[in-house]
Amino acid sequence: QVQLVESGGGVVQPGGSLRLSCAASGFTFSSYGMHWVRQAPGKGLEWVAFIRYDGSNKYYADSVKGRFTISRDNSKNTLYLQMNSLRAEDTAVYYCAKDPRIAIAFDYWGQGTLVTVSS
Amino acid sequence: QSALTQPRSVSGSPGQSVTISCTGTSSDVGGYNYVSWYQQHPGKAPKLMIYDVSKRPSGVPDRFSGSKSGNTASLTISGLQAEDEADYYCCSYAGSYTFYVVFGGGTKLTVL
Numbered sequence A: 001q002v003q004l005v006e007s008g009g010g011v012v013q014p015g016g017s018l019r020l021s022c023a024a025s026g027f028t029f030s031s032y033g034m035h036w037v038r039q040a041p042g043k044g045l046e047w048v049a050f051i052r053y054d055g056s057n058k059y060y061a062d063s064v065k066g067r068f069t070i071s072r073d074n075s076k077n078t079l080y081l082q083m084n085s086l087r088a089e090d091t092a093v094y095y096c097a098k099d100p101r102i103a104i105a106f107d108y109w110g111q112g113t114l115v116t117v118s119s
Numbered sequence B: 001q002s003a004l005t006q007p008r009s010v011s012g013s014p015g016q017s018v019t020i021s022c023t024g025t026s027s028d029v030g031g032y033n034y035v036s037w038y039q040q041h042p043g044k045a046p047k048l049m050i051y052d053v054s055k056r057p058s059g060v061p062d063r064f065s066g067s068k069s070g071n072t073a074s075l076t077i078s079g080l081q082a083e084d085e086a087d088y089y090c091c092s093y094a095g096s097y098t099f100y101v102v103f104g105g106g107t108k109l110t111v112l
Helices: none
Strands: A003-007 A010-012 A018-025 A034-039 A045-051 A058-060 A068-073 A078-083 A092-098 A113-117 B009-012 B018-023 B035-040 B047-050 B064-069 B072-077 B086-093 B101-103 B107-111
Touching: A003 A092, A018 A034, A018 A092, A018 A113, A034 A068, A034 A078, A045 A068, A045 A078, A045 B086, A045 B101, A058 A068, A078 A092, B009 B018, B018 B086, B018 B107, B035 B064, B047 B064, B072 B086
Parallel strands: A010 A113, B009 B107
Antiparallel strands: A003 A018, A018 A078, A034 A045, A034 A092, A045 A058, A068 A078, A092 A113, B018 B072, B035 B047, B035 B086, B064 B072, B086 B101, B086 B107
């Protein structure tokens, strides 16, 4: 069965950096696009970034463009999110989610990792 | 790109039907048949319930249905059950010259 496990969250000071990882299993990782979606405490969902199956194209929400970088290592079945110049408003649970390929949607989600930006 | 508009809360009694609306613009909901809906229970990850406006993934009960008219999409849950109580989020493709996705603010469904 599809499994997505995020890691790398924690507490970081404003202006700092953090790298999240998402380990995938149960499907052919190299055949599917992948997303990061975040949820601030008590708030709604916000799409963050998308990377195509082969890493050829990457797309970002306006709120993170220029600060965050999505990447993947298909040999390790792992998705990454490098987050730089972090702000208090980046505080959220970050989910990785699988693209179903047949639709623009998120068909499987990890359990999320919490990032807290605070001094 | 702005967030889609959903009612903050809806409620219904067991066995009844409820409909949650999701209003966008011609640049997102009205422009593409790429609306999806997600159910989220407290402390849990979201779950895909509807994609491509009205398609149900395998395993999702047929009590859940989706539709769209103009710039507004809707999720209808019939035969309400206690376990349907959750937050529901709509989502739409919104990219014109690039890939972009927007979510609604979420709707809290209470089963009375």
